[in-house]
Amino acid sequence: MVDVRVVEALLSAKVSHAVGRDPAAWQALTEAMGSLTGLDPELAAAWRDLRTEGVAGAVEAAGPAGAATAATLRARAARLTAVAARNGPSLDRLRRWALRYPAPEVRGDTVNNRLDGGAQVHGPVVQARDITGGIHVHHAPVAAAPKRPIPRQLLPASPYFTGRGLDLRALDELREERDPSAAQVIVVSGQAGVGKTALASRWLGARVAEFPDGQLYVNLGGGAPGGPAHPGDVLGYLLRAFGESIEPADLAERAALWRSVTATLRFAVMVDDALSAAEVRLLLPNAPGSLVLATSRQRLTGLAVDGAGFWPLGVLDTEAAEELFTRGTGRTRAAREPAAVREVVALCAGLPLAVRLASARLASRPDQPVASLRDALTGGAGPLGVLRAEGAGTVQAVLDASYGVLPPDAARLYRRLGLLPAVVFDTALAAAAAALRPDEAEGLIDVLVEASLLEPAGGGQFRFHALVRLHAAQRAESDETAPAREDTVRRHVDWCLATATSAEALLSPSHRTLERTYRFPAEPPPAFTGEDAALAWLEAHRDALIAAVRQAARARWHDTAWQLVDALWPMFLRLRMYDTWIASHEIGLAAARDSGNPAAQARMLTSGGIGLRSAGRHEEAVRWFSQALDLARQQGDLRDEAQALSGLGSSYRAAGHLELAEEMFLQALRLREAVGYHRGAALSRLRLGELALERDDFATASRRLARAQAELTAERDPYDAARARALFGYALAGAGRRDDGVRELRLALDEFDAAGSPFWRARTLEMLGRVAERDGDATAARQLYEDALRIFTGAGPVDARRVEGRLRGLRPEDAPP
Template sequence: MAGSSVQARDIHGGVHLHQPAPPGRPPVPRQLLPVPAHFTGRAGDLRALDALRAARRASAPQVAVVSGPAGVGKTALASRWLSALTPEFPDGQLYADLRGHTPGGPAGPTEALAGFLRALGAASIPGSLAEQAALWRSLTAGLRLVVMLDNALSAAQVRTLLPAAPGSLVVVTSRHRLTGLGVDGAGFHQVGMLDPAAALELFARGVGGDRVAADRPAAREVVDLCARLPLAVCLAAAQLAARPRRPVAALASALTRGRGPLETLGVEGDTAVRTALDESFAALPARAADAYRRMGLLPVTRYDGPMAGAVCGVPPEEAEDLLELLLEVNLLEEAAPGSAPGDRYRFHDLVRLHAGGRAEADLPEPERRATLRRFADWCLATATSAEALLTPSHRTLDRDYAHPPVPPVAFDAQGPALAWLDEHRFDLMAAVRLAAREGWDASAWQLVDAMWPLFLRLRPYDLWTEAHALGLAAARRAGHRAGEGRMLTSGGNGLCHTGRFDEAARWFEDALRHAGEDGDERQRAQALHGLGRAHFGAGRTQDAERHYAHALALREAIGYTRGAALSRVCLGEIALTHDRPGLAAERLATARAELVAEGDSYDAARALALLGHATARGGHARTGMRRLLRALVEFENAGSVHWQARTMEYLGQACQEHRALAEAARWFTRSLALYDPVSPTDATRLRARLRELPPRPRPGL
C-alpha cells in the first residue's frame, strides 16, 4: 500500500511532503429492499406519489408518508417507486426497519442512525444521540439521498432520522398516518386494498395464468376471501404454486372452512391474513413447520442458515434448504438486495407474529425455552470464536453452554470475524437482553465479554455501555468474581469513551477493590490503569500519572510486558501534557520496542505516532516527522481512521511550529476530512487550527 513519505536535507532547508490522495468514499449504499417479482396493480398509487414528488419544497428534504393496514403492500410500493428514482439520487439509498409493531418494541433512533453513518463512511460512531444526529446532519448536508424508513411507529421516531440535504427524499411507511410529520413538510398517501382486477392478476402471476383461467370463478373467490390484501393473496398463490395438482376451488373451500362468510373478515384484512397463514402453515413439511415455529420465537428480525440450524438442531446446510422452502411459499422474504438465497431472510411483521403464535400453541414451554437457549449459545459460541482470533489476549475466561453448537463456528481470518460481529451486533445485543431476562446469568456476562472486539474496534458506544451494565448485574447475580471484574474494567473503558469519566472511575475503583480482595495482581493492575485513564479524561493529570505509574510497576513485577508497555504509552502522553517531550520520548521509545516484540502492531503504531509527536516537539523536527509518517503508513495498513487523522494533525502541528505553513494547512485539511465523519469534537478542533493559520501560508521552512 502506498503511504506517505518525507524528503529532507536538514532542518534549515526545505521539507517537501509527498502525500497520497485522501481515502475515497465507501461504495454508494444501495440498501432498498428488492421489489417483489409479482408486484402489480399500483399504477394509481405510483401516480399519486409522483404528484407528491412534483409538489416538493426546494428548500428542505422531501418527506412522503405511505400509510395503510398491515399486509397491504406499503413496503413493496415504496421500494418500487424509489427504485425508479435511482438516477435522481446519485449519493445512494439508505434503508432502516424501525420495527414499529414487533413484539420486542420499536427500534431506537441510535440503531438506525448508527447504520446510516457507517454506510456513509463513518468509521467510529459518537456515543450520544445528540452527537450522532449532529454528525448525520453534517454528513448529509450536501448529498442527494433516498432514505426509506420502514414500519415507523410515530412521528417522533422518524424526526431524528431526517437528513439535512434539501435534495434528499425520505419515504416513511407506517400503519399510522403520522400526521405529526406535517410540520416537517411531509406529504401523505394512504394505500388501500387492491382493486378486484389487480388482485386477480397478482394471484395469477403467483399461481400461473392457465390454472386461474381454468377456474376463474374460484380464483375470484380466493382473492375476495383474502380481502384483496396483497400479503394474503401472495400467501394463497404460493400454496397453490407449491401444490400443482391442487385445484383452485379446493383452496377456496379451505379458506372458508369453519370461518363463516366474507363479511366476518376483519376490516383491515387481519382475519384474511391469519386464514391464509394457517393454510400455508398446515401445508408445510414437518421440519419446515418446526423451523417456522422456532424462528418465530427469536428476538431478532433477520435470519440465516447457521442461526436457523443452531435453534432447530440441524446442520446449517439442511437449515438453508428449510429457509429456501419457507421463502418459496412466501413465509419468508429476502432481507437485502443482492444477497444470495439463504444468506439473509426476514419475516413480515404479521408472519412473525403468526410464527410465534404457532410456537406458543404447539411447543411445550420447556421446548420454547430450549430454543431460545440454543440461540443464546449459538451467539456466544460464534462471538467467542471471533474474539479468540481478534483479541486473543482478552480471551481468557471460561464459557458455559447448555447446547454447544455442532459443528463449532470457526473463522479463518480477522476480516470475516470482525464483519460477522458487525453484522450481528444487534442480534448479539438481543441475546444479551434475552439471557439477562431469562436468568441465564453466565450466558449474559459471557456474551458481553465475547463482544469485546466489536466494542474495541468498531466503538458502538451505546451498545458498549448498555451491554456492560447488563453483564455486570448478571456476573454479580452469578457470584462470578472474574466475570464481575472483567465487566467493571471493560465497561469502565466504554464509559470513558462516552465522556462519563467520574462514573468510569467508580467502576474501576470497584474493580480495584475486588482484585485486592481476590489477590489478583493482573486484574489489580488493569483497574489501576483504568483509573489512570478516567482521571486523565477528566483532566486530573496528577492522579492519572500516579495510577498509571502504579499499574506499570505491578505489570512489570508480574511479567506482563504488553500491559507494562501500554501503561508506559499513557505515561508518555501525560509527559507531553506537562510539556516534557524528552521524558515522553524516552517512555514512548521503550513502549514501542516492547509492543513490537509482543507482536501488538496496532498499539506499537500508537506508540510510534506519539513518539514522533514528542520528538518533533523536542526540537528534532526531521526525525519526528519521519516517525510520524511511518506511523501513518502503519495506520493506513491497519485501517485505523481515527489514528490516521490524529497522526496527520501531529504532522500539521510539526509543520506549523517550524513555519512550514502551507504544509501545515494541507495536513490539517486532510486530518479534518477524516475526522468529519468520525468525531464532531475533533473536527471542530481542526477547523479552529485551520482558522488560526495566516490566510496566505508561506511554503517551505
C-alpha cells in the same frame, strides 16, 4: 475546498495528452471518469468541458493568448475537482488517480526555468513557448481518504408488483409539490401486509438519477416483537452508510452530525415500519432536494408540522388482486377455475400479503384445484383473526394453510425461527438454532422462501414479514414443547457466544482470559480466515448479537449474558458504538453480580468504564473504575487492581487532572511489574508516554514509548503496538528527529488501516499535521487536519473541536485559493 494536487495532475495529463506524451495518465483518467459520470449530470458536464477544451494556445502561443488558454484550462480542472468533491467516492477516485499520475515536480531551490521575457516560474506551469531545464513539481504526500461508495440500499422491487398505478401517480404529484429549498418528507401509511414497502421500493427505485448521492434504507421495527430500533443505532447506521465510521455518544450530537454530513448531498432515505412521528423527525436532513419516504401502520400526522405529504395506501381492488394471484399461480391454471379464483381473492380481502401467500401455497401444489384452497381458507380465522377489523380477517387462515403444506422439517425450522430474538438471520444462525447442518438449513430456508414465508434481506440474510413472524411464534407456542422452545433460543444465544469468542480470539487475544460455558457447544467451533473476516462478521451481526445479550438477560442466563458482553469487546473497541457499548455492559455487570462472579464483575466494570470514558462521561467512568478497584482489593487480585488504576488514570487524564492520572499510572506500572504482567506494564508505559507528550517532554516520552512499542510487539499485540508506534513517532519529531518521526507515523497509518481502526488513523493524521505545521508547511498541515476531521467528526465533540481549532490556528493567507 479544491484539492490543488488533483487540479495540477489534471492539467499535466491534459497538456501531456495534447502533445503526445504520457498517454497512460489520460487513458486512466478517461476510464475513471467514465465510471463516475453515469449518474451525475453535473460531473459529466464538468468532465466534458475539460476533455473538449483546446490546449493549442497554451502549448504554442506566447503572451496574453497563451495565458488566457492556460487560465481556462485551470478553471476547467478546478471545476471538475470541485464538483467531484460534492460526492466523496468521486473525489476519492480522482485522488487515487492523481497519486498514481502526479504532475511533474519543481524544487524552487534547485531548478531555475527561464521563459522568454526573463520570467521566473516556480510551481506547476503550462509552457507558453521555450523552457530551458526540466520541470519538477513537488507536493507534500497526503494520505488518501477512505473510499466511500454511493449507498444504493433499497430492497429489490417485487416482480409481482401490480395494481398500484394510482398510488404511484399520487407519489409523483407529492414529489412535484415539494419546496426546492428544503428536504421533503412523504408518509405512506396503511395496515400490515398492505404493500407499503413494495410501493415505496418500486417508486423510489425508478428515481435513481434524481438522487445522485444515494438511496438509503432503514427499518425502524415499529412492528417488531422486541420493540422499535434505538434511534441512536439508526442514526449510526445511516452515518456509516455515508462513510462516518465513528458516531458521537450523545443522541443530539449524532442527529446534528447526520444533518451536517448530508447538508450538501441529494439523496433519499426510505424509513420503513416507523412507529411515531418523533422517530422519523430525528432522521430528517437539512439537504435541499433530498427526500425522506416513511412507511408506517400509523398515520404519523405529527409530521405535518415538518411539511410532510401523506398518502394512505389501501388494499388492492378486485382486478389487481386477481392479477396478483394469477401471476403467482399461472394464467392457464387460473383460467380453468375463474369463479374459485375470485372467491379466493375475495377471502384475502385485497391484502397483498394474503394474496401472495395463497398463490404461493397453490403454486407448491400443482395438482391441487383452486377450489380446494378456497375450502381451506374458510376453515377458521385463528389467532390472527383480529385483523378482520382492518379488512384482513383471513390472513390467519392463509398462513395456517401455507404452514400446513410445509414438509415437517421445514415446518419445524419455521416455528423455531419465529422464537429467535434476531430480526434477520443467515444460514449459520438458522442451522445452530434448529440443530441442523448448514446444508440442511440452507435447503429448508429455500423451501420457506419459495412458500413466501421468508424473504431475502440482502447479504445472504433472511427475514420474516411481521405478520408471518407472529404466526411462526404462535405455531411454536402451540406445536413445540416448552423445553424445546427454550433449547431453540439457547442454541441461538450459545452460537452467538461461540462465534463472538472466536472473533475475539483473533482480534483481541490478550483480552480472551475469562471462562466460556455453553449448554450447547458449537460443533465444530466457529472459525474465521483472518482478522478482516472476524471484524466484518461482528459488524454484519451486531444487531443479532446485542439482541442475544438482552435475551440472555431476560432468560436469567447470567453467565451467558456477561460472557457474551465480554466476547464482544473487539466490536465495541473497533466500531466505537458508545450507546450499545455502555448499555450492554450495564446488562453484563448486573448479570455478573447475579452470578456472584468477582472476576466477571471486575471485567464488566473496567470494560464498561472505558466505554463511559470514551463517550466523555468522565465522572461515571471514575465511579465504575473506583468500584473495580475496591472489588480487586477485596479479592486480593493485584492484576485487576492494576487494571482499575489504569482506567482511573485514563479517566483523570481525559478530565484534565494530569497529576492524579500520573499517580494512577505509576501505581499500575509497579503492580504489573510485580506480578510479571509484561503486556500490562507496556501499556502503563504507553500511558505515561502520552502524559509526557501532553507536557511537551519529548525526550521522556520517546524513551517510554520506544520501550512500550518494543514490548507490545514482543507480546504480539499489533493494535496497541501500532498506537505506541504512532505516539513514539510524534515524540521523535518533537525531539528534533523529524524524518525518523514521520517515518514511524506513516508506518503506524498502515498498521491502523490493516487493523480496521479509523479512530487511531485520525489521531495519526492529526499528529502528522502538527509535524507539518511545525515545519512551516501550512498547506500539508491543512490537508492532514481536514482528513483527520472527516473521521473525527463522528467520534464526538472533543476530538473534532480540537482539530477544528488547529485548522483555525493556521494563518488565513496559508489557505489555498
